[in-house]
Amino acid sequence: MLDVALRHRFGGDGFGLDVAFQAAPRGVTALFGPSGCGKSTILAAIAGLLRPAAGRVALGGQVLLDTAAGIALPPERRRCAVVFQDARLFPHLSVESNLRYGLKRAPRGATGPGFEEVVALLGIGPLLGRRPFGLSGGEKQRVALGRALLARPLLLLMDEPLAALDAARRAEVLPFLARLRDAAGIPILYVTHALEEVDALADSLVLLEAGRVLASGTVEALSLRADLPLAARRDAGVLLPCVVAEAAEGLARLDFEGGTLLTTLHPGGPGTRLRIRIRARDVALAVEEPRGLSTRNILPATLAGIDPIPGTAEVFARLSVGPSLLLARITADSVQRLALRPGMPAWALIKAVTFDHRAVARDDHAPAGPG
Known part of the structure; x- marks a missing residue:
């Protein structure tokens, strides 16, 4: 130490x-x-x-x-x-x-x-x-x-x-x-x-x-704290430990605690562990299950909380996807229009092309995802 x-x-x-x-x-x-x-x-x-x-x-x-x-x-x-x-x-x-x-x-x-x-x-x-x-x-x-x-x-x-x-x-x-x-x-x-x-x-x-x-x-x-200067950055978002499950047809499937993501990242073969940043501005929120979208990642979630972003007309919506948390940066107007409240079901929408392509494989001692 x-x-x-x-x-x-x-x-x-x-x-x-x-x-x-x-x-x-x-x-x-x-x-x-x-x-x-x-x-x-x-x-x-x-x-x-x-x-x-x-x-x-x-x-x-x-x-x-x-x-x-x-x-x-x-x-x-x-x-x-x-x-x-x-x-x-x-x-x-x-x-x-x-x-x-x-x-x-x-x-x-x-x-x-x-x-x-x-x-x-x-x-x-x-x-x-x-x-x-x-x-x-x-x-x-x-x-x-x-x-x-x-x-x-x-x-x-x-x-x-x-x-x-x-x-x-x-x-x-x-x-x-x-x-x-x-x-x-x-x-x-x-x-x-x-x-x-x-x-x-x-x-x-x-x-x-x-x-x-x-x-x-x-x-x-x-990365989850809305009260820190990190939250004011345009690239603010969560850092999610994942493990590569498979890669085919230009897409990789990443498993994390609570679900699966598809991405155009090329992070390595099956079993590769890595962390990816999911920027809050790249996450959309729906209160009804979406259909007919090009977006590949539609994750069932629970709205865990809503944190105002000081000095803006925006908020961070905290979304529980199993034991993992995601952040969605949305307008305060959307909170009112959709009648968002903690505890309600929601869906997190993330395009496969938005993930940070600078992710580096890790050899962590602690598990990073299922298995």
Whole structure:
């Protein structure tokens, strides 16, 4: 377990940070929020690159920082590996030499994935003899990830590692990040302001604003809360764990707890586990069973609640589909016109072409759907 409590201020009237949160012993905890909310400052304090005014950081029972007790381990003793926006590879060394530099920094007797395993994991075997100047941005980041993992850290810190890449390169690297998450077996703090990266990688989420923690918990749970800034986004919606049941004729069938979805996603073969974002603006609501529609997903549901969206003439309708919840973003006028009330039967309508095509397969330890 990683325990973090930090307080710091830059100058008398400067930015102030006052946060406390925990991260699980393994998996990805995303620090999410707008630019300037304190995400990178938190990582710098944990890594020992910034001495906060007050705070405590403990990793697996070992205290890395305790200002009250006068404890502040130097960065090299904290066993934290940091991956930045820019890969920061040694330009005069080959890819293989850059990777082996990470191995040289690993403490004697430390365990972790070996050189060949990391190379295979990140798909960088064909790059070993090349120099960094000849690599694409995505390839450089994969090498930087490998070097960090080979240093056998106890904690991996990623400071917006995909921010400098274009959309195509981000899509290239995301699956490798997912593999690394599953293979590392250590806690990973992942700083980002890109929701698609949270969806693909994060197990837990720490939502930040102006140097404070607004909320923390599982990504799925926070995606359902209408009182958080996430709900104000146009891509707001639920994150639904699914498992691929079959794929044929251009459509994949995804099973989830409570039902089945058809999608034009190509997420992998039967048994592949993934999470998909179902945007609330892509969900229509009917109070009578629809017929004669092109929409493939017509899910029987119960209207569980209606949450006004502050500052708008819209609401989130919470729809129970078995034990799973969906959100539909509809107008307040529709609530009145259809006489919507909690407890009434309804149908959720979702077109097969609206699902987020950046879904990344997962190797979760907990079940993600039926079976």
